[in-house]
Amino acid sequence: MDHSIFYKNHKIKKYFGQHFLIDNTTINSIVSIINPQFDQKIVEIGPGFGALTKYISKYVSSMTVIEIDEEITNYLLNNPFFYKKLNIIKGNAIKINYSNLAKKLGQKIRLIGNLPYNISTSFLLHLFQDISYIEDMHFVLQKELVKRLIASPNSKDYGRISIITQYFCSTQSMIEISPELFKPIPKVSSMLIYLKPHINQPYMVKNLSNLSMITRLTFSQRRKKIRNSLSKLFNIQQLENMGINTNLRAENLNIKLYCQLANLLEL
Incomplete structure (x- = not known):
């Protein structure tokens, strides 16, 4: 399915932080890293016109997508390719209760997505509230943020978000993604990060x-x-x-x- 016509006709909404990943080689690499399995409950944040969704949905019985843009939501709802595969939630991903969503789906969820730079940090902090219902996370984020999330002590990138993130998850940077592989082209490079909630919490904090x-x-x-x-x-x-x-x-x-x-x- 060629989505180029939809990208061409879609009016980019800067307030949603829209930068669509359009490179199929990179998308295939991401799918391979995620390694979706048939019975898993995968939730994609901001699917856009389904560039990643169309590949992931081939491997699962169904998947959930959360999209705030009404124009894109209507596209997904009316696309026969996605009709039977997708549970589409129209709304702001940062306001979703992911523990309730996991309970509704009947198991822990795997979260994926190309996150808008302007909400990435606050969204991660929101997810940590429901961390016990999350299996793992694969997100495309601004490279500078990924460096902060995975940073170790004694480095300039190490900070509050490093500590909070690593308290809840093990972190690993996966692949770097150049700006020209997005439309519109962002001013910064991106990276795919893997976040795996700790099974045995190495750090215990009472409050x-x-x-x-x-x-x-x-x-x-x-x-x-x-x-x-x-x-x-x-x-x-x-x-x-x-x-x-x-x-x-x-x-x-x-x-x-x-x-x-x-x-x-x-x-």
């Missing part, structure tokens, strides 16, 4: 709001030493008792230490 607050506090003052950025929460002795060098800065502490600090607030 996640503490972890969120501590990482926000330290990384909003990342040039400050820990002894100063956390002075309102802990004294130097408390930090040293945890084996923390108080002269270090936010990017020097690993996730385990951040989790221990979050738990210390609960004592």
